[in-house]
Structures are given as C-alpha cells and as structure tokens.
Amino acid sequence: MKLQDKLINSFEKFGQSLSGSETDSLRKMRTEGIEVFKNLGFPTTKDEEWKYTSLNKCIKRDYDFGAEFSLDIRSEDVDRFLCTGIDSYKLVFVNGVFNASLSNTTQQDKFFVSNLKDAYEGNSELFNQYYGTIADKELSMVGLNTAYAQEGAFIHVKAGAVVDKLIQILYINSDSSRSMMNQARNLIIAEDRGEVQILERHQSLSDEYVFTNSVTEISVGNEANVKHFKVQNDIDTASLVDSTFVKQGTKSTALVDTFVFSGELTRNNLHFEFTGEHAEAHMDAITLLKGSSLVDHHTFVDHAVPNCQSFQMYKGIYDEKSKGVFNGKVMVRKDAQKTNAYQQNNNLLLSDFASIDTKPQLEIFADDVACSHGCTIGQLDEEALFYMQSRGIPLKEAKAFLMFAFAGDTLKNITIPELKEQLVNLVARELKVDLELN
Amino acid sequence: MLKIKDLRVEIEGKEIIKGLSLEINKGEVHAIMGPNGAGKSTLSAVIAGRDEYEVTGGSIEFEGKDIMDMAPEDRAHAGVFLSFQYPVEIPGVSVTNFIKTALNESRKARDLDPMPAKDMLKLMREKQALLEMDKQFMSRSLNEGFSGGEKKRNEIFQMAMLDPKLAILDETDSGLDIDALRIVANGVNKLKNVDNAVMIITHYQRLLDHIIPDFVHVLYDGKIVKSGDKNLAIELEEKGYDWIKKEIEA
Numbered sequence: 001m002k003l004q005d006k007l008i009n010s011f012e013k014f015g016q017s018l019s020g021s022e023t024d025s026l027r028k029m030r031t032e033g034i035e036v037f038k039n040l041g042f043p044t045t046k047d048e049e050w051k052y053t054s055l056n057k058c059i060k061r062d063y064d065f066g067a068e069f070s071l072d073i074r075s076e077d078v079d080r081f082l083c084t085g086i087d088s089y090k091l092v093f094v095n096g097v098f099n100a101s102l103s104n105t106t107q108q109d110k111f112f113v114s115n116l117k118d119a120y121e122g123n124s125e126l127f128n129q130y131y132g133t134i135a136d137k138e139l140s141m142v143g144l145n146t147a148y149a150q151e152g153a154f155i156h157v158k159a160g161a162v163v164d165k166l167i168q169i170l171y172i173n174s175d176s177s178r179s180m181m182n183q184a185r186n187l188i189i190a191e192d193r194g195e196v197q198i199l200e201r202h203q204s205l206s207d208e209y210v211f212t213n214s215v216t217e218i219s220v221g222n223e224a225n226v227k228h229f230k231v232q233n234d235i236d237t238a239s240l241v242d243s244t245f246v247k248q249g250t251k252s253t254a255l256v257d258t259f260v261f262s263g264e265l266t267r268n269n270l271h272f273e274f275t276g277e278h279a280e281a282h283m284d285a286i287t288l289l290k291g292s293s294l295v296d297h298h299t300f301v302d303h304a305v306p307n308c309q310s311f312q313m314y315k316g317i318y319d320e321k322s323k324g325v326f327n328g329k330v331m332v333r334k335d336a337q338k339t340n341a342y343q344q345n346n347n348l349l350l351s352d353f354a355s356i357d358t359k360p361q362l363e364i365f366a367d368d369v370a371c372s373h374g375c376t377i378g379q380l381d382e383e384a385l386f387y388m389q390s391r392g393i394p395l396k397e398a399k400a401f402l403m404f405a406f407a408g409d410t411l412k413n414i415t416i417p418e419l420k421e422q423l424v425n426l427v428a429r430e431l432k433v434d435l436e437l438n
Numbered sequence: 439m440l441k442i443k444d445l446r447v448e449i450e451g452k453e454i455i456k457g458l459s460l461e462i463n464k465g466e467v468h469a470i471m472g473p474n475g476a477g478k479s480t481l482s483a484v485i486a487g488r489d490e491y492e493v494t495g496g497s498i499e500f501e502g503k504d505i506m507d508m509a510p511e512d513r514a515h516a517g518v519f520l521s522f523q524y525p526v527e528i529p530g531v532s533v534t535n536f537i538k539t540a541l542n543e544s545r546k547a548r549d550l551d552p553m554p555a556k557d558m559l560k561l562m563r564e565k566q567a568l569l570e571m572d573k574q575f576m577s578r579s580l581n582e583g584f585s586g587g588e589k590k591r592n593e594i595f596q597m598a599m600l601d602p603k604l605a606i607l608d609e610t611d612s613g614l615d616i617d618a619l620r621i622v623a624n625g626v627n628k629l630k631n632v633d634n635a636v637m638i639i640t641h642y643q644r645l646l647d648h649i650i651p652d653f654v655h656v657l658y659d660g661k662i663v664k665s666g667d668k669n670l671a672i673e674l675e676e677k678g679y680d681w682i683k684k685e686i687e688a
Contacts, residue, residue, distance in 0.1 A: 382490070387526040390486045391540040391596060392514035392547070401539075405530030405579075 003059045003181075008038050010065070011147055023124055029132050029146055036143030043140060052325040052357045053267055053296040058211050058239045063181035065148065073174050073205075075102055081170055081203045086418045088166040089113040091153045095175050096182045098151050110161035111196070112154065116185060119154035126156065130189055134217035134245045136271065141241050145215040149185035152214075157194035159221070166416060169200040171214075173238070176206035184214040188228070192221040192249070197416065201231045202240055210238040215245075222249040222276055229419065230268075232260040233426065236291060239265040248308075250276025255413050258285040259423060260295045261430050267296045274336075277307040284410040285314045288403075288430045289322035289354075296325035303336040306366075312343040315407040318354035328373070329361040336366045343373040348380060348406060400431040439464050439501060439635050440485070440604055446495035447477075447484050447660075454480045456660030457496070462604065465632040469646055469671060470639045472657035473679045478639045479523060481657070482608045486520035487513045500604070514540075515547035517603030521593040521610050528580040533592065534562070536580050537599050544600060565598040569625050586613030594625045601629070606637045611645035623648030643675035656682055 001009070011034045015027065042059050043050040073094050082090065091113065092102035098115040105114045112119070120127040135142045153169045171184055190196055204210045220226045232240060240263060246254050260266055272281045287295050301310045316324045326345045347356045360373040380402050388398035404427060414420040428434070440462040447455035454477045462468050472478055484491050485498060487510035498505055505513055528536070542552040553561070562576065569591045581589050590610055597605050607626070611619055626649050630636060638649060646654075646668065654670040655662045658679070663686055664670065674682075 381526070384526045384528055386486075386488050386510060387522060388528070388536075388540075389510035390514055390520050390522075391536075392511050392544040392600065393536075393540050394511045394543060395509065397539065397543065398511075401528070401531050401536075405528060408530045 003061070003063065004041050006062075007065070007144065007148075008034065014148065023120070023128070025128055026120060026131075030148075032137070033143040033146030036138065037140050037147060040140035040143070049298065049327070052327075053265070053294065055241075055265070058265055061179055061209050061211070063179045063209070063211055065181045065183070073099065073102065073172060077174075077205065078102060078170060078172055081172075081201055082168050083166060083199055083419050083422050086166060086416065088168050089163075090168045090170065091115065092170045092172065093151060093184070094172045095180065096151060096171075096184070110158050111163050111194075112156040113163075113167055114154050116152040116154040116187060117150055119156075119187070126189070127187070130217065130219055131187055132217075134219060134247045135215055135243065136245065139243065139269075141213055141269075142215055142243055145183045145185060145213050145243075148183040149215065150183075152185035153188070154186075155188045155196060155198065157190040157196050157224070159191040160193045161191075162194070163196040166419065167196065167198045169198060171202040171212065173204040173210045174206055176208060179209035179211075181211045181213070184212060186214070186216040188216065188218040188226065190218075190220050190224040190226050193223045194221060195225045197227040197229075199229045199231065199419065202234055202238070204235050204238045207235065207237055210234075212238070212240045214240065214242045216243070218244065218246045218254065220246060220248040220252040220254045220279075223251045224249065225253045227255040227257070227413070227415075229414070229423075230256065230258045231423075231426070232258065232263055232266050232295075234263040236262065236264050236293070238263050241267045241269075243269040243271070245271045245273075246281070247273050247275060248279040248281060251278045252276065253280045253282070255282040255284070257282075257410070257413060258297070259426065260285065260287040260289065261426065262289070262291070262293055263295075265294045268298065270297070270299045271302070272300070272310065273302040274305050274308040277305050279308045281308070281310040282413055283310070283312045283314070284413055286407045286410050286427065287314070287316040287318070287324055288407070288427065289317070289324065290319040292321045292323075294323045294325075296327075298325075298327045300329045301331065301341065303330065303332040303339045303341060306335060306337045306339065308336070309340040310342065312345075313410050314345040315410050316345070316347040316356060317350065317403050317407065318347065318356060319350040321351070321353045323354070324356040326356070326358040326375070327361065328359070330363070330371060330373075332362075332364040332366050332369050332371065334365045337368045339366060339369040339371065341369070341371040345375040346406070347375070347377045348403065349377060350380070397433050400428070400433040403431055404428075440637075441499040442485075442496070444496040445484070445493070445498065447480055448492045448494050449480070449490065453494075454491075454660055455484070458657075458661055460655065460662060462635050462637060464603070464635055466653065467630070467636045467638065467649060467651045469651040469654045470637065470657050471641065471654060471671060471674055474641075476657045477660045478657050479608055482520055482606045482637075482639055485606060486510055486518060511543070512547070514600070514602075515544050519597050519600055519602030519605045521590075521597060521605065521607045523609040523612065525581045525589040525593055527582045527584075529582045531580050532577050533580055534576045537562070537596055540596070541599055561599065565595055568598055568628060569595045570621050571595060587615060587618035590614055590622055591618065591625075594622050598625060598629055602634065604635050604637065605629075606639065608639045609641070610638070611640055611642060619645065620648065643671050646671045658682060658686065
C-alpha cells in the first residue's frame with residue numbers, strides 16, 4: 001500500500017484508540033487534519049512551493065508509525081547530541097514517545113517545560129487557546145501532523161518571566177528493526193515580555209529509514225523574546241520536514257537559527273507573521289552539505305502591520321552532489337508602511353555536481369518600505385587561498401578559514417557562549433579541521 | 439640559499455619568464471628592478487608556489503632542495519615568505535587568529551608543539567611595537583578595510599612573526615607614504631641578519647634608500663639583463679629604463 005493511503009486508512013483505527021482520552025475539540029482538529037491531507041496528499045514537484053524538492057524517495061518507502069515506548073536508551077547515548085557544560089531543561093523523545101527519565105522538565109509558577117501530552121491532559125484551557133491556531137491548517141503536511149501528533153515539546157512562559165536555562169528538545173530514533181515515520185509537534189508560548197531560548201535536534205541512532213514530519217507553533221507576546229536554534233545534523237537515512245510558524249506581537253523579537261549539516265532530505269518551512277507593530281524577526285542559517293544530501297529552506301514573512309523588521313541571512317556551502325534550495329518570500333501588505341525587510345542568500349559551490357536553486361520573492365503592496373534582497377553563488381577565492389598558503393596555512397585549513405569567514409556572520413545572534421562554542425565546533429568538525437575558527 | 443637556473447614560465451600559453459638565472463646567498467639583499475610587465479611579480483609568485491603559472495623549464499632550488507613540486511605552504515614552512523603587492527582581504531578572520539594559525543602550522547611542520555599562548559602574546563606585542571601597530575589592529579579582520587600602509591605594515595608584521603629565511607618583498611613600497619615607508623623599511627632592517635636574505639621587487643629607488651641592497655638586477659622581458667651594486671639603482675632612478683632597453687636592442 002502506498003504510504004499516503006496507509007496514513008489515511010489507519011486514521012480511523014488511530015482515532016478509536018484515543019477515544020475518550022482526548023477532548024472533542026482536539027478530536028475534531030485531527031479529523032480536519034486528515035481531511036486536508038486526504039484532499040491534498042503529499043506535496044509533489046507540481047506544487048509551486050515544492051518545485052525543486054521531491055519527496056518521492058521518502059514516501060515510496062514503507063514506514064511504521066505506531067510509537068512505542070523504549071527503555072533501552074540511557075543518558076550516555078543522547079548526551080553527545082545535547083549542548084553540554086550548561087544547566088538546561090531537557091525534553092527527550094525516543095521513537096516519538098516522551099522519555100521522562102532522560103528529560104529535565106519544570107513546572108514553575110512562571111514557566112512550564114513539559115511534554116505536550118501532559119499539557120492537553122492537564123492544562124487544556126491554555127492548550128485550546130493556542131494549539132493549532134498559529135500553523136497554517138491548509139497545508140497537507142500540517143494536516144497530516146495534526147491528525148496524528150501526540151507528543152512533543154510544550155513550553156509556556158508567563159508574562160514577564162525569563163526562562164533561566166536553555167531548553168533542549170531532542171527527538172531520538174533508536175528503532176533498529178523498522179523504518180519509522182514520526183509526527184513531532186511543539187507548542188511554544190511566550191506571553192508578554194517573556195524570554196526563552198530553545199535548541200531543537202532530531203537524531204537517529206539506527207540506520208533504518210526515518211521520516212519526521214514536525215510542526216512547531218511559536219506565539220511571541222508583546223515585547224517577548226524567543227530564540228529557537230535548530231541543529232539538523234542527522235544521518236543519511238533520515239529525512240525531515242520541519243514546519244515552524246511564528247506569530248509575533250508588538251515590539252517582540254524572534255529568531256530561528258538553523259544549522260544544516262547532513263540528512264537525506266531536509267525541508268524547512270519557516271513562516272513568520274507580525275500581529276503587532278515594531279516587531280523584529282531574524283532568520284539565520286548555515287548549511288554545510290556534502291554527499292547527496294538535500295536541503296530546502298522555504299521562508300515566508302508576512303508583514304501585515306506597519307513598522308516591523310525582518311532579517312534573513314542564509315549562507316550555504318555545498319560540496320560533492322549535494323543540493324540546496326532557498327525560496328524566500330516576503331509579503332508586505334498594503335498597510336504595512338515603514339516595513340524593513342532584508343534578505344540575503346549567499347552560496348558557495350565546491351564541486352561541479354553541487355547545485356543551488358535560489359529564489360527571492362518580494363510582494364510589496366505598501367509604498368513606504370525598505371526591502372532588499374540579494375543572492376550570490378560563487379567559489380572559494382583562489383587568490384585568498386594562495387595568500388594563506390604562502391603564510392604556511394595548509395590548503396585544507398585555508399579553505400576552512402574562508403568557509404567559516406563566509407558563514408560566520410550568521411552566528412552573531414547566539415548569545416549563550418557555550419551554545420555558540422559548540423555550534424562553532426560542529427561547523428569546524430564539518431569542515432574537518434582542528435582550528436580555532438572564531 | 440636560493441638558486442634559480444634558466445627559469446621559464448608561462449601563463450595561458452604566453453611566456454613571461456624567458457630563461458632567468460639568479461642566486462641569492464644568506465646575508466644578502468637583492469633588488470629586482472624593471473619596467474612594468476617585465477615579469478617581476480610573476481617571478482615572486484612562482485618562487486612562492488602559485489600554481490596558475492606553468493613552469494616550462496629550468497629549476498628553483500631553496501637550501502639545496504628542488505622546491506618546484508612543493509605546495510606553497512610547504513615552501514613557507516621551509517622558510518620562504520612572500521609579501522604581497524596586494525594583500526588579500528579576508529573578512530571574518532582576525533589578524534591574531536590568522537598569524538597564530540600560520541605560526542603554529544609552521545611549527546607543526548617542524549614537529550614542534552603549538553607555541554604557548556603566553557609566548558605567542560609576548561612575541562606578537564614585540565613585533566607589533568616594531569611595526570608601530572595599534573593594539574586594536576590585532577582584532578580586526580585580516581586586511582579588511584586596511585589602508586594601503588596598514589596592509590603593508592601587516593605584511594611585514596607577519597614576516598616578523600614567521601621569521602623566514604628568504605623574504606620576498608613584492609612592491610612593498612607601493613602605496614606607502616613617507617612615514618609608513620620608514621616604518622616598514624626599519625622593520626625589515628631590524629629583521630635582517632647574516633643567516634637570512636631579502637629579495638626586494640620594486641620600480642623605484644626610494645625603498646632602497648632605506649634598505650641598502652648588495653645587488654641590483656634589472657629584469658626586462660623575462661630575463662635579468664643587467665646586474666650591479668646599489669649604484670645601478672641610483673642610475674636607473676636618474677635615467678629610467680630606456681637606456682637599458684637600447685643597450686639590449688643594440
């Protein structure tokens with residue numbers, strides 16, 4: 001049976017298994033979700049938004065999607081995928097199921113860090129107020145996720161609260177007997193003046209195929225500040241479709257900073273919407289790919305109100321047969337005067353077989369705005385390489401210096417020193433050098 | 439130290455160096471002068487190992503070893519230093535980090551451990567003072583937004599840090615005002631000793647007023663056509679290159 005049909009056909013049984021344990025409104029959302037997926041199916045390259053990225057290879061495979069609790073993972077197995085050396089809250093999911101013993105949750109007066117399931121079972125009023133209201137319900141991958149998603153991160157920061165530690169969300173796949181499809185779902189709510197920083201990672205420990213369809217909703221209240229870092233460094237049998245939706249209130253700041261180093265296929269849908277004025281959105285990304293990995297960065301920034309700013313800085317370095325896509329859409333609606341939208345996509349192609357499709361899309365309906373975009377595709381500067389070599393720096397290290405210098409300005413928004421150091425180290429490891437790059 | 443024999447170099451099928459021979463011994467300062475397009479910069483780039491040039495004949499030996507097949511970094515580790523006419527800007531890499539890496543890579547090639555941070559800092563301070571450089575200079579991105587004079591001082595600073603056996607200064611005087619010229623020349627003179635050698639490539643006499651050459655060679659049309667002592671440079675400054683061209687063509 002085709003994966004699509006299997007997902008549609010299994011839904012009824014899945015719904016029955018949940019009956020009684022969930023609220024009517026959640027059950028209704030699930031049903032609507034599967035309907036959207038039934039109508040649209042998996043996206044294909046005929047869809048304008050998926051023109052350069054085919055899911056064919058991923059969806060031709062057979063996956064299981066019944067989550068099973070696993071006890072055979074210990075903290076030693078997952079520590080290396082976490083930012084270490086700092087105190088943090090942790091939410092660890094193994095094969096789609098929350099693992100309390102590996103996690104470090106908190107339920108304080110001022111903020112909550114817990115499993116989503118606990119949130120809708122215990123705090124359904126707040127859950128109902130936000131869940132499913134930020135994501136675009138009309139997208140088939142969102143519909144599919146909504147139909148099946150049960151677990152994921154739930155972070156609630158109350159008004160004026162500052163979460164004192166980094167929150168790490170880690171999705172582990174350890175099933176070595178079957179290919180798995182996971183529907184991860186995160187809900188992050190920062191109320192007015194709340195502040196939180198989050199690191200998210202999906203990691204497979206087995207070499208079976210994994211296909212993760214993740215949806216994250218982030219509500220950023222007035223004057224709130226949310227930073228969300230994503231490390232996408234999975235093995236070559238893992239694919240990820242990540243759809244992240246951010247809704248920002250007045251004078252708020254939000255950052256999504258993505259690091260892509262590997263994985264079979266990675267698709268990032270990043271959707272920012274401003275509902276209050278004087279808000280600021282930042283999207284940074286470093287992509288360092290080789291092999292035949294593919295990454296597709298799709299961004300959409302909706303300037304619906306005046307006086308907001310958005311900054312996109314996407315740097316990509318593609319080697320061997322890797323492939324990249326950048327599609328950055330900025331919508332400036334009629335009333336969104338004094339918008340400042342900046343978009344930059346710079347790429348280095350290191351091999352004749354690597355490729356990048358880059359497409360800025362600016363749709364501007366206001367007349368008093370500053371919008372700029374630029375994209376470049378180039379190679380490493382030979383003259384600069386020779387200069388460094390002539391000072392005794394070997395070619396490999398010289399290349400690493402240039403590549404790091406090329407990508408490094410996307411690191412400027414990382415304020416936690418330990419996190420920055422470890423992300424820089426990840427970059428250095430990808431560049432295969434033992435250098436102090438920063 | 440450096441022995442070039444009957445060197446022939448082409449770029450994109452065009453011969454630039456047409457049978458050039460030159461010997462530089464330790465303790466010596468050589469000046470290579472000549473009109474534009476004579477092949478001066480090509481010569482320096484070929485010695486340093488730039489691979490876009492094709493060597494079609496002859497040989498280059500450094501310290502008794504054929505260096506023709508050596509990568510630029512290996513030549514640097516052996517003790518060759520080239521000060522660029524146009525130093526390259528590398529945004530995002532600080533002067534400190536760059537020179538530290540360069541120095542430690544060169545130590546690694548000699549099976550030495552990285553220089554302890556304290557010693558490195560001390561050495562940097564000392565050489566910075568020699569080139570009259572600002573402290574904040576060190577944390578700036580390499581050559582990015584540097585003035586012409588700053589770039590050249592930074593080149594000689596790096597030379598001072600790396601302590602090469604042979605320093606090739608390619609038009610180091612171009613773009614320098616009088617003060618910077620004095621600082622740069624003073625730096626080179628301080629670094630000069632009986633065990634190393636300097637090869638100065640220049641159009642003009644003015645740098646040679648500060649760094650006195652033992653030998654002056656005129657490079658013209660890919661060959662050394664005339665050699666002499668420091669007085670040859672003065673003569674060239676007075677009379678230009680035309681008389682040499684006439685002498686050759688005669």
